[in-house]
Amino acid sequence: MTTLILLAVAVLLVGVYLSWTAGRLDRLHARIDAARAALDAQLLRRASIAQELATAGVLDPAASIVLYQAAHDARQAAEEQREVAESELSQALRAVFGESAQVEAVRAAPGGEEAAVELAAAVRRVPMARRFHNDAVRAARALRRHRTVRWLRLAGYAPFPLAFEMDDEPPPALADRGNGGPQ
Numbered sequence: 001m002t003t004l005i006l007l008a009v010a011v012l013l014v015g016v017y018l019s020w021t022a023g024r025l026d027r028l029h030a031r032i033d034a035a036r037a038a039l040d041a042q043l044l045r046r047a048s049i050a051q052e053l054a055t056a057g058v059l060d061p062a063a064s065i066v067l068y069q070a071a072h073d074a075r076q077a078a079e080e081q082r083e084v085a086e087s088e089l090s091q092a093l094r095a096v097f098g099e100s101a102q103v104e105a106v107r108a109a110p111g112g113e114e115a116a117v118e119l120a121a122a123v124r125r126v127p128m129a130r131r132f133h134n135d136a137v138r139a140a141r142a143l144r145r146h147r148t149v150r151w152l153r154l155a156g157y158a159p160f161p162l163a164f165e166m167d168d169e170p171p172p173a174l175a176d177r178g179n180g181g182p183q
Contacts, residue, residue: 025144058106
């Protein structure tokens with residue numbers, strides 16, 4: 001009788017552990033989805049602001065073309081090309097706003113102060129959003145690598161989470177901006 005009770009308690013404890021692990025994995029997948037949505041929103045915001053600035057007429061024509069094309073490509077990229085397109089937008093932003101003279105030209109234009117602050121905020125938020133997403137991916141991957149999760153297929157049919165790797169270094173002239181503006 002004692003053996004039967006101990007066996008029932010052991011089975012119950014294993015069941016609770018497996019249920020808790022599956023629930024944790026489900027919460028991590030939900031966190032990845034939320035972080036990916038936030039990252040997508042920040043990337044779209046950055047590309048939109050860059051595109052607005054490129055068409056505003058405050059940049060020289062060559063810079064406008066480079067920035068517009070990179071922003072357009074980032075917004076229109078297919079999912080498998082998104083990381084490359086976003087990295088190219090980061091490179092275009094660094095090329096156009098590598099020196100503070102270009103930022104000052106934007107700020108001097110009507111409505112340019114707000115646009116500069118908004119762009120600075122956007123280029124600062126992208127790395128944070130990407131870091132949150134990749135941290136959630138890292139946690140889910142670590143849990144999914146456990147033998148118990150793999151053997152008992154606790155992840156179900158959810159795809160293996162992938163990190164979003166891109167060049168997200170902000171232009172030096174914009175990295176210090178936006179500290180006093182609306183976030």
